[in-house]
Amino acid sequence: MFKNKYRSISFGAVCLVAIIALAVSVNFIALQSDNSSAESDSDYSLNGGIYTNYESDDLGEIIGLINGDSTGSVFTITVNNNIPDFAGYTLDVNKTITLTSSPGDTHKLTMASAERHFTVKGGTTLVLMDIILEGGNSTGFSGGIEVESAGTLIMELGAVIQKCSARDGGGVYNNGTFTMKGGDIKDNNALGNIGGPGGGYGGGVFNYESATFVMEAGKISGNNARLYGGGVENYGTFTMDRGTITGNSVPSEGAGVHNHGTFTMNGGEITGHNAIIGAGLCSYGTFIMNGGEISGNSAKDAAGVLNYRNFYMNGGEISGNTAITFGGGVVNEGSSGAAPAVFTMTGGKIINNTAFLGGGVSNSSIELITKEPAVFNMTGGEISGNKALSPGANPSYGGGVSN
Numbered sequence: 001m002f003k004n005k006y007r008s009i010s011f012g013a014v015c016l017v018a019i020i021a022l023a024v025s026v027n028f029i030a031l032q033s034d035n036s037s038a039e040s041d042s043d044y045s046l047n048g049g050i051y052t053n054y055e056s057d058d059l060g061e062i063i064g065l066i067n068g069d070s071t072g073s074v075f076t077i078t079v080n081n082n083i084p085d086f087a088g089y090t091l092d093v094n095k096t097i098t099l100t101s102s103p104g105d106t107h108k109l110t111m112a113s114a115e116r117h118f119t120v121k122g123g124t125t126l127v128l129m130d131i132i133l134e135g136g137n138s139t140g141f142s143g144g145i146e147v148e149s150a151g152t153l154i155m156e157l158g159a160v161i162q163k164c165s166a167r168d169g170g171g172v173y174n175n176g177t178f179t180m181k182g183g184d185i186k187d188n189n190a191l192g193n194i195g196g197p198g199g200g201y202g203g204g205v206f207n208y209e210s211a212t213f214v215m216e217a218g219k220i221s222g223n224n225a226r227l228y229g230g231g232v233e234n235y236g237t238f239t240m241d242r243g244t245i246t247g248n249s250v251p252s253e254g255a256g257v258h259n260h261g262t263f264t265m266n267g268g269e270i271t272g273h274n275a276i277i278g279a280g281l282c283s284y285g286t287f288i289m290n291g292g293e294i295s296g297n298s299a300k301d302a303a304g305v306l307n308y309r310n311f312y313m314n315g316g317e318i319s320g321n322t323a324i325t326f327g328g329g330v331v332n333e334g335s336s337g338a339a340p341a342v343f344t345m346t347g348g349k350i351i352n353n354t355a356f357l358g359g360g361v362s363n364s365s366i367e368l369i370t371k372e373p374a375v376f377n378m379t380g381g382e383i384s385g386n387k388a389l390s391p392g393a394n395p396s397y398g399g400g401v402s403n
Helices: 013-025 059-068
Strands: 044-048 051-056 074-079 083-086 089-091 096-101 107-111 118-120 125-129 131-134 145-147 152-155 160-162 172-174 177-180 184-186 205-207 212-215 219-221 232-234 237-240 244-246 257-259 262-265 269-271 274-277 281-283 286-289 293-295 298-301 305-307 310-313 317-319 330-332 341-345 349-351 374-378 382-384
Touching: 044 059, 051 059, 059 074, 059 089, 096 131, 118 125, 125 131, 145 152, 172 177, 205 212, 232 237, 257 262, 281 286, 305 310, 330 341, 330 374
Parallel strands: 074 096, 083 107, 089 118, 096 125, 107 131, 118 145, 125 152, 131 160, 145 172, 152 177, 160 184, 172 205, 177 212, 184 219, 205 232, 212 237, 219 244, 232 257, 237 262, 244 269, 257 281, 262 286, 269 293, 274 298, 281 305, 286 310, 293 317, 305 330, 310 341, 317 349, 341 374, 349 382
Antiparallel strands: 044 051, 044 074
């Protein structure tokens, strides 16, 4: 580990004086070979721009140095120890900052007071890798990270946001661009306004109206929302390519995903949720399913998918979901005063789901009195192996489709 740690020093007196002066001017610079790293007693190390292994116990100082460096645009802050008394910071540097742990470690930044870990301003990119953010708490947006308009957050492998709470977006509140390439968002809470009405959306992630959230990998699990969107509350553009959304909870609808914007599912899995209605997904916007799987969810009604507006199923699978009454796989229902609910199926599979009525698909109002027309167009795909558990297994109750 310490092989070639320092370059051999064979300089004259003039060089030695220069080295001492340089060390004083930047507190400490580790002179090391390119293929080794020096141990550190400081909490943070900075690399990028004019800085090489600049060390400090003050993250605020590190961020100030980055802001004042006009020579570089990409910086890495290495966390060398667990920080049990972390204080929140606003990143407004118009640069890219990677926050990671020392090699071979995953250190934890635990909030000491009621504030979020980071606010990412427009023009700034924050990359998290091999780092844990824990215990942030905000009465507004996000206890973990708030991404403001034109800001960017990237989560890589080993990044974790956990046990954070806020009014909305317990783990992440995104009003910019959020790309999840790995890591975990888990055990966070959207509490709403404590002691009063309002809020309580997006236990794991709240993706706002103009925002973009791309989930390429990772897991969103064990999060809770006071009202809707235990895992994800989406008002913007949400694309799920891979990864898992599982085991999130709400008291009402949309335990996995609650969608008011555009949600495109190309892969991944939404599974293991329970809610009154729309356990896996409840959508008031546009849902496009090209791949992936919505499975193993349970609800009173619409265990897999509850669609109130536009659902295009081109691929993927909705399977093994169980509803007590309507629509084990899908409920397609027009909402009062809104446009008709339209479910267009050109591919994919709805298989092995169970309900009292409409084991696979229920194309009618949950309340049996249609609010607005519900339209189901099927030109491809497969609906099979679903069960309606109505008395006597009356075929009119629709093991496959109840209309």
